Amino acid sequence: MSESANRGPSPLAGLKVLDLSKILAGPYATMSLGDLGADVTKIEHPEGGDPTRSWGPPFVGDDAAYYLAINRGKKSVTVDLKSDEGQALIHRMLAESDIVVENFKPGSGLQKIFDYRALSERHPHLIVLHISAFGDEGPLRDEPGYDILAQAAGGLMSLTGEPGGAPLKAGFAMGDLGAALFGIIGILAALYERTRTGRGQYVTTSLYECQLALHVNWATSYFATRERPVAMGSAHLNLVPYQAFPAVDGHFVVAVGNDAQWRDLCGAIGRDDLGEDPRFVQNRNRVDNRDALEKELTSVFAGDTVEHWCSLLNSNSVPVSPIRHLDEIYAHPHTAALGMVETVRHPSIGPLEQIPSPISFGGVRPTITSAPPELGADTDEVMARFTNQRKSL
Incomplete structure (x- = not known):
């Protein structure tokens, strides 16, 4: 399916997003914005690109299935962000962008290079979403930013598993994905504010903060009793019976x-x-x-x-x-009735199945417009537009 295909509802059409993030939280957020119609350009390092390209097996073609899950609907441009030429190009792109998403490590060289205060002076319209592991303040600020660490430090693993058993991480990457979803909320709020003020905003969130935000009834129950909660298997803290039970065959x-x-x-x-x-x-x-x-x-x-x-x-x-397994879910007629699997054509892989946006507008779901890009696939096009160069910087 081409970019010009009828994609259905596109409420964010006309917005330009510059994706300076990598791994999961940032790319999932930008992909979601792209699903809603935004024009997303993903900036990748010329040597290997987003690390998730190699997070396999399984691989589909040259890229890992992991990368292919969270980067559709984007252009890929290879740029060395630490080079003077690369930074000059990015600033030219920023002048035309509405939203920037980045997950530079707090205090890192790249965060200093793209410091929001400096960016806002040159590009006051910009909305910047900064996603970190543990926030830019506090004693855990410099800890590594992997999902399982956020689940461990943020309490999810202490509440997951059987009573008295080993702690377990959630099957989904709830640290990263929670930050992505809260980040999108922040972006959309900042966009609305910009319609009134004309100015952008610096939006921040972290995997750790979002884990705490998702505690909800666990937190308020703890505040009420000051008793340490423990893992309860599939049972519910406040409702009974609300859990899994064994039958003869499952x-x-x-x-x-x-x-x-x-x-x-x-x-x-x-x-x-x-x-x-x-x-x-x-x-x-x-x-x-x-x-x-x-x-x-x-x-x-x-x-x-x-x-x-x-x-x-x-x-x-x-x-x-x-309790259904994934093979059962994707063969289920309800999944088909909702249209929750789409096929998009990848330039080298061919047909590629994807999970589309879970949001519909007036009963119509936005259509996936393009497959996850190959590394640097759009570099020449962007270079030709913003500079006289036609090679990766």
């Missing part, structure tokens, strides 16, 4: 959100006595007696299959779901 999830649903569950499984038991009548009682209730339900659910329980509970208005 696991499924029950998510009882209120007492009416609890009574429906008891009736469906033929255990009205549980619904009348004073230990379990209300959610607050069930939370206090979760271990006893889990033992009762586990005994019941061990007697039949996942399909049986999901069908039975669903027909009785009890929220329930099997």
